[in-house]
Amino acid sequence: MHKANNHNTRRQFFRSLGGHGPLQRPPWTDHDFTERCVRCAACIETCPEGVLFHGGGGYPEIRFDQAGCSLCRACVEACDAGVFDTQRPAFPWRARIESHCLALADIHCQSCQDACEWQAIVFSPQLGRPPKPRLNGEACTGCGACQALCPNHAITMTSEEMAHAE
Ligand code: SF4
Ligand code: SF4
Structure with a gap:
């Protein structure tokens, strides 16, 4: 994708997260994960910690209000859309x-x-x-x-x- 479009996608994603601030995509994903995510919610449903939610636009979002991510990779296993890349660090923060x-x-x-x-x-x-x-x-x-x-x-x-x- 063109660099400018990438930038726009990122800005739109952050904006869509509204009151939660610039939070927080699932582990092992990058800003462009919304280009591949089909919003099937398989990762949300499988997460044993309950830290994944339907975020802006129906894309998964992670929140640490009640628990942390155990890095169990159940979400990675559940995803058929190639959204996750475990070669990268789980989180940028x-x-x-x-x-x-x-x-x-x-x-x-x-x-x-x-x-x-x-x-x-x-x-x-x-x-x-x-x-x-x-x-x-x-x-x-x-x-x-x-x-x-x-x-x-x-x-x-x-x-x-x-x-x-x-
Ligand atoms: S790695 Fe495990 S605990 Fe962390 S978001 Fe994925 S399913 Fe949930
Ligand atoms: S200090 Fe870092 S690794 Fe330890 S619980 Fe907090 S976020 Fe997780």
Whole structure:
């Protein structure tokens, strides 16, 4: 497809996601997945974590409101349209711990560390104060498990592309 058309497709996709911001295509997909996706919902129906939803235009969208993606690849197996490419990283975004994190305000909480099976969030002990979290961006897969479990909604998923998605 022509580059300008690709750009338009991307802009339309982001716009169609409305109130959820520039979120969030399924794992192992790129902006152009809407060109191949036939909106059959096979991936949505098979996802054991329930993180895939009907998004804008009926295209699948991922949300980490209740759970993270376990990277189980059931969606990949279910798709007959060649939408998924497991040669790429599952997600282009990574977790970011925002300033209203409870632990950063000296309130004891380690929910994100407990949620992360990739050990991408570590808490360093501090003398006389609750430990504070630190994200290892190299280990983070962007799976969203920490975002789903944070009691203060203090974790966001961010990426370079989101920053430029208007
Ligand atoms: S990899 Fe598994 S958990 Fe993740 S979106 Fe696909 S089906 Fe759902
Ligand atoms: S998004 Fe990153 S830090 Fe959060 S649970 Fe997944 S791998 Fe761990």
